[in-house]
Amino acid sequence: MAGIFSLKKRRNEIIGILVIAWAIFSLLALVDGAAGVVGEVAADFYTFFLGEAALTLPILFVLLGLKFITGPDINKIKIAGFFLAYFSSLTIFHLSQGFQDSFASGLLGAGGGVIGGTTAHIFETVFGSLGSRIILLSLTLVGLLLLFDVFLTDFVSYLFSATSGLFSNFKEILAKISPSVLLAQLKKIISSQDNAESSSDSEENDESAIAKNPVLTPEENNDSGKEEAKKFEEDSSDKPEAKVDPKDDFFEENPRDIGLSDGEKAEDEENSTDKNWQELIEVDQEEEGYQIPPLELLEEDDINSEGGEDKSDLLEKTLDNFGVDADVVETRKGPTLTRYEVQPETGVKVNKIVNLSDDIALSLAAKDVRIEAPIPGKSALGIEVPNQGASLVRLKGVLESSDFKEGDEDELLIGLGRAIEGSPVVADLAEMPHLLIAGATGSGKSVCINSVITSLLFQHSPEDLKLLLIDPKKVELVNFKELPHLFSPVVTDCKKAASTLKLVVEEMEKRYEKFAESGTRGIESYNEQAEEELPYIIVVIDELSDLMMVAANEVESSICRLAQMSRAAGIHLVIATQRPSVDVITGLIKANIPSRIAFAVSSNTDSRTILDESGAEKLLGDGDMLYYPVGAKKPYRVQGSFINNEEVNRVTFFINQQTDPEFFIDEDEFDDLTLEELEDEEDELLEDAIELVVEYRASISMLQRRLHIGHSRAARLIDNMEEMGVVGPYNGPKPREVLISEDELDKFLSDEQE
Numbered sequence: 001m002a003g004i005f006s007l008k009k010r011r012n013e014i015i016g017i018l019v020i021a022w023a024i025f026s027l028l029a030l031v032d033g034a035a036g037v038v039g040e041v042a043a044d045f046y047t048f049f050l051g052e053a054a055l056t057l058p059i060l061f062v063l064l065g066l067k068f069i070t071g072p073d074i075n076k077i078k079i080a081g082f083f084l085a086y087f088s089s090l091t092i093f094h095l096s097q098g099f100q101d102s103f104a105s106g107l108l109g110a111g112g113g114v115i116g117g118t119t120a121h122i123f124e125t126v127f128g129s130l131g132s133r134i135i136l137l138s139l140t141l142v143g144l145l146l147l148f149d150v151f152l153t154d155f156v157s158y159l160f161s162a163t164s165g166l167f168s169n170f171k172e173i174l175a176k177i178s179p180s181v182l183l184a185q186l187k188k189i190i191s192s193q194d195n196a197e198s199s200s201d202s203e204e205n206d207e208s209a210i211a212k213n214p215v216l217t218p219e220e221n222n223d224s225g226k227e228e229a230k231k232f233e234e235d236s237s238d239k240p241e242a243k244v245d246p247k248d249d250f251f252e253e254n255p256r257d258i259g260l261s262d263g264e265k266a267e268d269e270e271n272s273t274d275k276n277w278q279e280l281i282e283v284d285q286e287e288e289g290y291q292i293p294p295l296e297l298l299e300e301d302d303i304n305s306e307g308g309e310d311k312s313d314l315l316e317k318t319l320d321n322f323g324v325d326a327d328v329v330e331t332r333k334g335p336t337l338t339r340y341e342v343q344p345e346t347g348v349k350v351n352k353i354v355n356l357s358d359d360i361a362l363s364l365a366a367k368d369v370r371i372e373a374p375i376p377g378k379s380a381l382g383i384e385v386p387n388q389g390a391s392l393v394r395l396k397g398v399l400e401s402s403d404f405k406e407g408d409e410d411e412l413l414i415g416l417g418r419a420i421e422g423s424p425v426v427a428d429l430a431e432m433p434h435l436l437i438a439g440a441t442g443s444g445k446s447v448c449i450n451s452v453i454t455s456l457l458f459q460h461s462p463e464d465l466k467l468l469l470i471d472p473k474k475v476e477l478v479n480f481k482e483l484p485h486l487f488s489p490v491v492t493d494c495k496k497a498a499s500t501l502k503l504v505v506e507e508m509e510k511r512y513e514k515f516a517e518s519g520t521r522g523i524e525s526y527n528e529q530a531e532e533e534l535p536y537i538i539v540v541i542d543e544l545s546d547l548m549m550v551a552a553n554e555v556e557s558s559i560c561r562l563a564q565m566s567r568a569a570g571i572h573l574v575i576a577t578q579r580p581s582v583d584v585i586t587g588l589i590k591a592n593i594p595s596r597i598a599f600a601v602s603s604n605t606d607s608r609t610i611l612d613e614s615g616a617e618k619l620l621g622d623g624d625m626l627y628y629p630v631g632a633k634k635p636y637r638v639q640g641s642f643i644n645n646e647e648v649n650r651v652t653f654f655i656n657q658q659t660d661p662e663f664f665i666d667e668d669e670f671d672d673l674t675l676e677e678l679e680d681e682e683d684e685l686l687e688d689a690i691e692l693v694v695e696y697r698a699s700i701s702m703l704q705r706r707l708h709i710g711h712s713r714a715a716r717l718i719d720n721m722e723e724m725g726v727v728g729p730y731n732g733p734k735p736r737e738v739l740i741s742e743d744e745l746d747k748f749l750s751d752e753q754e
């Protein structure tokens, strides 16, 4: 991977230098005419199309060259913005020359040349002279906003702040020459007596104003003023400093009823955003190879450890009112909930307390109360009460925990959130080995999936992790669409999703063959000895029900095959659905995906479908989850990690700067993929591939590079060649043997054609 990045950087630098050289050459050609025949042709070409505006080209070339050298972060929108602004201003330039015939003058290379002349002519004919200028000016502005990725409001407020000094000076000057001031000056001169009186009045007024406002000049105040000043100082020193972080204000003022509202989350996103972060997030150009994104790209954790009041006494009293004799023996306060561990006196039935959950909620003025009865391993019940003023659990804080930091490369750690008492919950997807996430709409599934994917991006390079993202809703996983970690382009079509899942099954089968042939038992041991390591593949399905509606049988059978066998092959599934019904989470799927997360659901039937027990209907929403990993006796209550779109964008931007998407499967193959076409068909590249293998060696990566195809297509070509007798069988860590020589090749190919 290191090679790929340094190669790409070198290529960009070379292009950058050449473009700048061309800029200087073009300038010479345009200004001096001393650039030989090529310069003459180039200058004629530029002036024909751009007229006098051709002189802007060398500047643009220099900027382009520098962009290549410093690392391009050019996207399609910025390019569109540039062209819009450039051509609109070119047209304005042409119009401003006042030609009789815009078109003809453009043809002669005057003004904005053929381009400027033609657009000016079209605009003038359609909108008239003044109308064209208004429209073109607005288009230039729109282009500039797109190019510099700023909002009009920000731009205007910037202009205001930049010019406010100017305005205030202007106001001062105006104030000085206003008629009333001039009149006053005149009066002053005419009546010195009146003037003296009025001046002494105003002094008195000023003094009393200062006395009333000790903050202004306390040292000049009279005694009572001084006292007030002192009092003010004392008051303000008692007060904490004004909070500049709007999030703090939120936590102070908003009891969790619960979490942030959508508007507030949007505001959080807005506040969290340094608008110019794309200048800030720089990959270290000096370093070779792929750089894992730094955790600094995420928002700081902001756990409110103080929280609301301790309600133990009120809880004991409430239980007592209902005839239950019990003591609160321990209180555990977490970011969003407090768990009161309650020990009932002997003889009190557990169910009696469980049935009181609504009454307890009412008495404690809580939205909902969940009771864990009993707490495993303790002779106590857990009564979980939502906090007033809950905290947002940020992904960064969870990932900063030592469990995550010390993870090794065979692990697929995900920062799920924080447990009730606030400790970070980090899980290993490799151990799970698959995860089912279900919950009502708006309960926190997508945020959870974003946290899962982002966690993985903080550990693995595109070389050792591939993500198959299936997003039938088309909007949930869009932020990841340019990642170099992708197995294929993000799949939004349900039929294609079913076919792509089949490809993953094929890949799994191939991996098993490789393990068998190399005498290894799974991806870890295989990678230890293999020349080409296999990446982990994580399949993320954002909405299973959409897939099940289109191709229930295919999807179910692929999921089950993968779920049963893919752990050793390094393939893991993360499947989410908002419809926890038995036609979506079928018995088979459920039996094969043992680790589950339930977010808030509307009924205990839904909760049972997901977890085989009730409880999820008591969850609070906003990322509140029951996490039931394989092997656990009971689900754990966890507050899910929160990550906003802005944070995801920063992380993906950091990664995408380093390399282009490198799909695991071939993009053309992906484009052609439908259910029927998955059957074996001869690859049109087979003959080229055979020639390459005979000339060089039987290597999948060599074919990928030379034919610009994905891993699975190259692997399939090698398999075809094995069937045809071109190469020998898989040979462990060594390359396969090539069975025909270059001399035999022509005859072999013509025999095959016949």
Ligand SMILES: Nc1ncnc2c1ncn2[C@@H]1O[C@H](COP(=O)(O)OP(=O)(O)OP(=O)(O)O)[C@@H](O)[C@H]1O
Binding pocket: 259, 260, 261, 262, 265, 392, 393, 439, 440, 441, 442, 443, 444, 445, 446, 447, 448, 578, 622, 623, 624, 639, 640, 641, 642, 643
């Ligand atoms: N971990 C969290 N902490 C705080 N708030 C959260 C958390 N997760 C989700 N939320 C809040 O809940 C809202 C909905 O979350 P999300 O989009 O993940 O729901 P969803 O279950 O995917 O919904 P849908 O099924 O409709 O897509 C978020 O916009 C956010 O305001």
